[in-house]
Amino acid sequence: MQTQSMASQSGDKAGDQPVLSTADLADKVTPSVMQVLCYGKPEVQVAVQSQDSATNMPRPVIPPTLLDAAGYDAIGFDYTSFKNVSYAECRQACAADGQCKAVTYNLKYRVCFLKDNVVALIKNADALAAYSSSKAADVIRSDFTSFSGMDLPGGDYKQIRNSSYLSCFTACIGDNSCKAFAFVAKKKECWIKDMLGRPKATKGVELGVK
Template sequence: MLSIVKLVVQALLTSFLLAMSCSFAAAGINRFGPFSVDSMRPDAIELNGEIDAGSALAFRRALTAAPNAKLIVLNSNGGLVQMGLLIADDVFQRKMATLIPAGSKCFSACSFIFLAGSERRADGQLGVHQISSDVPDLQSAQMSISDIIDVLHRFGTPTDVLTIMFRTPANDMYVFSSDEVAKYHINRSASDPIPAAPEAAAANPVTTAPGPSNAPTATTQAPGPAASPSPSDALASLNPNAASQLSVLEDYARRPTRLAMFTGLDFAGEDVGIEAVADAGACAQSCLAKGSQCKAFTFNIQTAPGQGPNCFLKASRGQADGNSVAVSGEFLTRSDPNPSAFSIGTIDPTTALHKNVDLVGADLSRRPHPKAKGARECRLACVANTSCLAFTFVAAKKECWLKSGIGQPRAAAGMVSGTKTYQTVSPATIIDLQ
């Protein structure tokens, strides 16, 4: 039975990959220097690689290809300062959100782009240092520093970040820890104050913090949520779409990048939909179509198409339950690690249930389970109880008896019993959706 299941599962995985290939066949990745635009996700532009002499123009070309882009996703070791500042200014003027995904880095000139975001979040590494130049021209260096200070103050950059930047040698890199990201208010959301206008910042670029005129200086408080309604809150009350960039950022972070497939495993509960589909690939597509509402699914390979529901869409993985005729999948986002192996107790409904059998003795309690009123509920109650090794369900009385041992089996009409075994579960495969 298990060998047949494995063969069927391989066929289902193949069909899934084919289905995904068809879905993305019409899609295309357009590249402009280090920038790329996915035609299926035109709300985001990705930066991967060095910021060179052609990058500012390449970014303008990417914006032309994705005129409605609201987010720039960053992964770069940096590059030319002036190019980074030009790109950052475009990001700031367009009020785009910026994101450093987990596992990515944004160093040196890339940090200017990140700090330009009207909404910004650093799940990955943000690194800063002094500028460097091969030309020993003091005047040019001073002008570059002046440009950086002016631009970063317009972006509402915390003074602490500027201080660290200019104190870190050019041949070194200061990478902010997650605690420092929170401490210095590096991330910014829709509820944070809108940075001051460029003219206000230019009046005193070193000591005046962005924000209302009566706000504390940046040396004592970095930009953060205000106690009273902030300008952005007032704007949001007039324009419901004012905070839409944050939702774009969060939506991008939640998008699935991988699919972990499990064989012989059922994700019990957490259903958000039940469908009859042709195969596991179609089940996965149904889950994807529900967006963030669906994060996992279970497909029953025993139920033939047209014979009833066989695709169960889940809000989360739920309770892991062994079932030799089940194939399950869990969608993973950029911030989710690959699932590691885990051990579970299982009572396989296909191979470990015994009809018309009573297991006498070894009851865990003098009373039947108070909530399990069906054989399936009784089985799952035993699976969830670490002290339970077997169960007997009495159909006539709707009684569920959990047991600490297998007990003495005997023939008994109308009873269903099951015995628990332990197994180690790990993904059969992890499919890259990108």
Template sequence: MRKVLSSALHGIAALLAGVTMAVSALAAENAFGPFTFDDTKPDVISLNGEIDAGSALNFRRALQAAPNAKLVTLNSIGGNVQMALLIADDIHQRKLATYIPKDSRCFSSCSYIFLAGIERKADGQLGVHQISSDAPDLVGAQLAISDIIDLLNRFDTPVEVMSVMFKTPPNDMHIFTADEIERYKLNRTGTEQQPTTAAAPVLPSTAPGTGGAPTSTQITAPPSQTPPVTATASTPPTSQETQALVSPIEEFTKRPNRIAIYTGMDLFGDDISSTRVVDAAACALSCLLTKGECKAFTFNADPKIKRGPNCFLKSSAGRADGNSVAFSGRFLSAADADPSAITLGTIDPKSALFDNVDLPGGDLSHFPDRAAKTPLDCRLACIDEAQCVAFTYLKKKKECWLKGFIGTPIFGQDMVSGMKKLQTFSPAKIISLN
């Protein structure tokens, strides 16, 4: 048994490498400057990195390559103000949603892009400050601020947010707290967006760089490819239209973005299918290929099992159970917190079950457990009973006896006994799928 455990533990590195390679093979990434999307999620464009002088053009290239994009995820320290305003205008005109994932940040000029979203949510950090410029051009700076205010007004940005923005020095950063995000209504669903007019703003042209001072040239943002529709109080959006507005962020946050891997733990039950694969990485890939139907998997690493299924795909994480030859994985979405350690009473089917062994005495009841008809049922019944520390199952009589203490083991023909112990399970690794 120690050899099996050792082999399983050594297999973690191979499992991680295999899953990473499998995920990479599934997703062909398309990059346009700091903007990317992959073929498995063509409705999501991701901004990762600084906004530079070519970012507005690169964003339009990404939009052309991903015409069905509904959502832009943000992870940027900011950058060129003019480019950010042009990107923000495109997002607003196309009615795209914006989202800052957990552990991501959207600072400085990136905040304009976030605020442009028809639907928007900040699970990560949102930070703002004044624009900065190396050129002492007061008039140009005031014009730039005026253009920023005009654009932010089009996005129905609360005046308190703009006040915080312009009061924070350019060498500082105000990161909104969860309380401020709620108070200023920085998160919003698609149905909360006010009707917009068809007029496009006049945006300042700045030299490349972070917060550069505006030049004398003015650039007019291009008109939307889809003419805006003005809603009236008498024509509320239909349920289908409302769903179309609300769904992008909710859909994205429900998608799996990482896997929590456990060793020695079986996710028992809720199987949707089972198959035989070469290793745990292949089992994880089989789960991924179901496109959301599979939420977890367990791989049996026992080398003695030469035939039959060893990969079990599950509709949910089911119930956790101890099994020293098991690798299990649970898929997590952006909405899920990293799982914490759990402590369970377990009767390991590989190391804590004993054939032809009786544990006399210590019965919790004068009668056998009537619901337990098999050794498996008896094992689970003991696990579920807090006072049970062991069990003995009589195969011929099909009787399950739960024990309150462990007697001296003796030979028992056609009996199976098991002893319970407490085990703590923590993820051996959490693998990102991004």
């Protein structure tokens, strides 16, 4: 703290005991301090990345784990999908695939989407998501809500052709006038909306609402 010019307060010393210097205090405390290294479960192989210069002990590389996000859709690049699987099977498929960084599982249709990237989570009552802990610091929990098989007719003021769900989502985020977007997967079309109409069930349309 002193080297960083941080102010601090000390407690009152007990009785007439002398105040120890940092060096003397370290000499007294050191015999009672033990280093504990945790390498996880025995069946997990942990790679050694480098040595810690202070302790000269190997520094373990902690393998990334999947973090669950119930009620969210992970927004990223889908590179494959599986039908008629459970969420547990979807999660296992991602954990076993080094390319996978996130999954979205559609509860209604039992479809699993594996993604090689994840940039945000948006609310979706019909979805379960999981994403790699290595991406945790970068993932945004947005204020969007996603609806599968729904549309809001009207309010379209911009069309983006040859689009993806991710690019449709980011286009709406970057436009202050955008209140919702509709992505038509079959046609790869994105429609940006500046007003909210009455929701309508529409097959093949993915709707995002701020």
